[in-house]
Amino acid sequence: MKNENKAASKESLRVAHLLAKEGKPFTDALDESTDITDTAQLLLFTRGVNADFEVTEELASMNSLRGTTTGEDIFKEVEEMLTKYNLKWNQLKCVTTDGGKNMSGTEPVVSTVNFIRSRGLNHRQFRDFLSEVEAEYPDLPYHTAVRWLSSGKVLLRFFELREIEIFLNEKKRPQPLLSNTEWLWKLAFAADIMGFLNGFNLKLQGKTVLICETYTAVKSFRRQLALIESQIMSSCFVHFPCCQTLKEEVDSPFPHEFAGDIFSELKKQFQQRFSDLDASAEDISRFENPFNCTIEELPPNLQLEVINLQCDNMLKGKFQENNLTEFYKCLPSDEYGELRSYARGLISVFGSTYLCEKTFSKMKYVKSQYRSALTDEHLQSIMMIGSTNFDPQFEEMLSKKKNFIHPISSLKLCFKQ
Incomplete structure (x- = not known):
């Protein structure tokens, strides 16, 4: 286990050192949750994209916060991670967090x-x-x-x-x-609105989800939310099945004021939480479709390359046939160096804290009520092994051991006897 843990750690170090050496942009996704002993565990994943558009996501650090968990405490942990891997703040393109309750x-x-x-x-x-x-x-x-x-x-x-x-x-x-029929109305509304939110959340999940896919889901949800609010305030529950069921069972009126307050707060929260995406809307749109952007509105370093791109019908065909990552990968680096670099920066952005949530689910099994005495060091080692994409070379490691006999060689010896 120690050798495998070292291998996983070395993989994270290798990725980080490569990013530091080449000065490439990277992004972080971080989240905090408590384990079975109420110890706060902070996860920090790092994503980087190399010159061949290979996306690497690794757990850079897992820290046990036994004191407070303020923003300052978390900032210090991030700062220590950057120092450990010799990464610079100006390389950090984006930080993705989850502030939901x-x-x-x-x-x-x-x-x-x-x-x-x-x-x-x-x-x-x-x-x-x-x-x-x-x-x-x-x-x-x-x-x-x-x-x-x-x-x-x-x-x-x-x-x-x-x-x-x-x-x-x-x-x-x-x-x-x-x-209490008023409370039942609120329960039905809560069940429906949470189901609606869960559907949106699921669209954000998955490995290597691009930032443009995330923003598309956000814009779609906002429009759906506006439509559903107008329907609900008119007592139309076509998209809220629990409310429709209760409407057929009780005579009491739907609590419109309560629902209105929820919708208002929900829209406010979405405006605040996704304000960074709104601020980067132009960048995301250019990345998503470079053939549909105004040259004069582009950063000067991209203008000439995008003009060449928009005039190339062959590349336009590849854009329609491939996903975004594959499309930018196929662009000749000598002709589209700035555009490729621009694309790598946006591909490196985490669309959500999916990896953190997935790892926390594993943590609940690793540090369960039967293993509550597991030390922070051992927990971190296990989680590092369980989350890494590194494929350990067991046979190569074992072959270096003096007393190791390959299983196939062992079978041959048996047959010889």
Whole structure:
């Protein structure tokens, strides 16, 4: 394990040192979450693109923050990482973070789900109860703060299994809100809006998602949000199935003021959180389609190359046939050096903190309740191995050991005997 960990660490160092030596741009994606012992763990991934347009994403560092987790604390950790790898601040093109909040732990839905799922007897009885009443679903999902998509799934399933009220009454733990139609409206709206947000979040996930794909999803979501708001305020629930179901079951009016406040806050948050993308909209558009941009509006160092590009029908055909990375890779470096460099900078930008979220999910399995005493050093080593794209050469490492006998050679010896 030590050799494999060293190999993974060397791969991160190799990538970082190559970026530092060539002065190439790179971007970081970072996020912080707590492990089973409530220790804050900060992940920092680095992405770089070399001259051959090969994209490299590696976990540059994982740090345990046992004190405060302020912005200043996180900044210091980033600064130490740059110093360790001899990277310069002017090479850092972008930092991608996730500022979203999880569901509140005091919310009635979460407390009720935890009451059912955290106790074995309650959980078994609840599943038997659902079977007896022939409920649509056999169980409730367990909400977990790290897996941020679970919030919407929990709300949706909780709304669909409103038979929970009967079960809670039988357990002498009544929940009065389940009989409150105003609260049920809010639950239905929350389930629908979270499902809507989850659909948007999923579009941002995946490896090597380009920044232009992220911005396209953001612009599309904003327009959808405006449309849905106008429909909801007119009590049209064609895109909100939970609200439509409740509308058919109860006579009480939909809480328009509550929904209006949510929509207003949501639009405000989207405006703030994606303001950096809005500020870079022209750069993203040029990168996404260099054949559809005004020469006079381009940076001077790109103008001549883009004129040549727009006049080349063969390259226009390659643009239509290939993805963006492959297209920019095929441009001759002697003719389009500035444009290739410009493209590499934007390709290196993380579209989301997907890699951090994925790694945190692994961390919950690695440092579980059965391995809560795992040291920070060992946790970091395991996570480095589990997240790296480096392919360890086991046979080569083992062949250098004095007492190592290759398995095939061992079989030959057996047959000889």
